[in-house]
Amino acid sequence: MTDRKPKAPGLPASPERRRFLLTGAAGGLASAGALAGTAAAAGNPENLPPNVADWSRYLGSGVDAQPYGVPSEHEAHVIRRNVPWLTATPESSVNFTPLHELDGFVTPNGLCFERHHGGVAEIDPADHRLMIHGLVEKPLLFTVADIKRFPQENRFHFLECAANGGMEWRGAQLNGVQYTHGMVHCVQYTGVPLKLLLQEAGLKTSGTWILAEGADSAGMSRSIPIEKALDDCLVAYSMNGERLRPEQGYPLRLVVPGWEGNMWVKWLRRIEVGDAAWYHREETSKYTDLLPDGRAYKFTWTMEAKSVITSPCPEMPMTDTGAHVIKGLAWSGNGRIKRVDVSLDGGKNWRTARLHGPVLPKCLTRFTLDWAWDGKPVLLQSRCIDETGYVQPEIAALQKVRGVNSIYHNHAIQTWLVNESGEVENVRLG
Ligand SMILES: Nc1nc2c(c(=O)[nH]1)N[C@H]1C(S)=C(S)[C@@H](COP(=O)(O)O)O[C@H]1N2
């Protein structure tokens, strides 16, 4: 067994994670299935075979010790994290999903990244109403209970902030997948098709846009074209089977599948049907993409095909040579992921990764590639193709069109350098 001690990568320098990395490094797997490696990682040899471990000697805690269950204390490092210097205040800020610690494609509710512009509204659902008005036959006020009486849908969708990867336009910046790609989450939503609520109010044919507004201090009103509102938008009240979390818009949020997270208005209280975008109105917030010549894209709604390797990555260094599973996530706002390729040499050669179903439209898709590392440096990349045939671009190709002024809609191929010591670094090629 070689002695590989990866250093903690650049971000974050939190003591609990450093401790975790060192534990991992000490107990590296010598080769595929080498249980001795796992044993070496343990803290107390008294607990190891052939001894009887502590936890086998006594009764455990009873059924009501945790009326609402929480993860093992040994997983305490698996948390949302922010980058304090990115924003001035926590009320108008963002934290990031720990993608490197997750399996499958569902994000646990407590780990979904948060993006608020005016803090989390603390809403008593009994006092909350959703108003639908404007170009409708009969303006309506719905209680949350009313909303739940409409036919429901259950759908998995990713939500990605348009600013995900925004720091990476000019070069490799943040040394961790949680920070470069963690403004995305994917849960199963339960809710009512927005179309049914608009029909209930008697949508007029002159209505071509809706304005959606939240009950938080930011309001966050956004214009959405009526075609999208009538297509696949939901007014959701549950995520992953339970009620929305306060951070995610309790008790009602708009789900706008495949489109930028900014439009998924949380704490939804008002939908006004109009005949033009409210784009020009002062209270309307929007993200625009600044181009090299100083002009800007006004609307860029769809999140393009994107993928990233979530392990190894800066937070998940290689602990030894031999068998390893390369894991990652791919998604597209235009539909299903068709294929994901993985490169070990910075994009010269590609191998097709295995997709783990179900592969759903506008949803994260998990991919893996089984691999044996020989200890030599590797330039890891993933590249996805969606069902429209769109291929995730290299950053150079994207920069040619978009320049480097924008912070939004960076869906370029990510490169991780695995160096000889097993450390993994965020690097930019060329
Ligand atoms: N009412 C309201 N809705 C909002 C926001 C907000 O600040 N207020 N932030 C938006 C942005 S920019 C994003 S990326 C997503 C984030 O959703 P999440 O916090 O569930 O991850 O919510 C959107 N909806």
Ligand SMILES: [Mo]
């Ligand atoms: Mo966002």
